[in-house]
Amino acid sequence: xxxxxxQQTGAHPAAPPAPARRHAPLLxxxxxxxALITWQVAVDGPLLNLDDGLSRALIHPDRFSELLSDLGxxxxxxxxxxxxxxxxxxxxxxxxxxxxxLPPVAAVVLMTLVPLIVVPLKExxxxxxxxxxxxATGYYPSxxxxxxxxxxxxxxxxxxxxxxxALARRLVVAGAGLLVLAVSYGLVRRGYHWPLDVVASxxxxxxxxxxxxxxxxxxxxxxxxxxxx
Numbered sequence: 001x002x003x004x005x006x007q008q009t010g011a012h013p014a015a016p017p018a019p020a021r022r023h024a025p026l027l028x029x030x031x032x033x034x035a036l037i038t039w040q041v042a043v044d045g046p047l048l049n050l051d052d053g054l055s056r057a058l059i060h061p062d063r064f065s066e067l068l069s070d071l072g073x074x075x076x077x078x079x080x081x082x083x084x085x086x087x088x089x090x091x092x093x094x095x096x097x098x099x100x101x102l103p104p105v106a107a108v109v110l111m112t113l114v115p116l117i118v119v120p121l122k123e124x125x126x127x128x129x130x131x132x133x134x135x136a137t138g139y140y141p142s143x144x145x146x147x148x149x150x151x152x153x154x155x156x157x158x159x160x161x162x163x164x165x166a167l168a169r170r171l172v173v174a175g176a177g178l179l180v181l182a183v184s185y186g187l188v189r190r191g192y193h194w195p196l197d198v199v200a201s202x203x204x205x206x207x208x209x210x211x212x213x214x215x216x217x218x219x220x221x222x223x224x225x226x227x228x229x
Contacts, residue, residue, distance in 0.1 A: 031207050072144030115143070
């Protein structure tokens with residue numbers, strides 16, 4: 001309801017910025033799906049029976065799938081992100097771009113949030129692994145998938161503004177997506193994770209990367225534009 005001040009001045013209550021309104025449903029859907037999968041894992045719901053059948057149909061441990069899954073190792077994905085953020089930071093500093101440090105710092109901070117989110121979920125759900133791995137718990141959600149998605153996804157995001165052509169930007173986005181898909185395929189094919197472990201990490205990281213994109217769009221706008229609703 002408008003306040004008396006609004007009525008006197010003719011002003012309307014402030015609405016969320018247009019990008020936030022436009023992307024909110026896109027972030028809400030994966031968040032809802034992640035909550036649904038997590039609930040099914042926590043209560044051992046019927047969705048896990050489908051997950052088990054799909055895993056048995058897809059699993060085929062081999063060296064190639066193991067190598068693909070290794071692309072989601074912290075030792076591989078995080079250094080790739082660091083290299084990109086250092087390049088972006090140097091480019092921004094050399095060209096005198098305002099707030100040149102913000103995108104690389106935000107990408108690194110997001111990467112540090114991944115284990116802070118994933119590890120407690122692993123401990124809480126205590127999901128056992130597939131028959132292809134030694135008996136243990138803590139496989140949900142997939143940490144390798146989350147590491148790959150945030151590292152390669154945020155690296156592509158902060159690099160895009162520095163690419164001169166649309167083709168180069170498309171290639172970078174496609175490359176990041178292919179790396180995440182390769183890791184996901186390798187994890188399921190090798191039997192390191194159930195398919196739902198991987199899908200849940202996709203949903204989680206879609207929300208995280210979407211939030212990063214909205215933050216960077218808002219924070220890197222010119223001061224005059226940031227003051228507008």
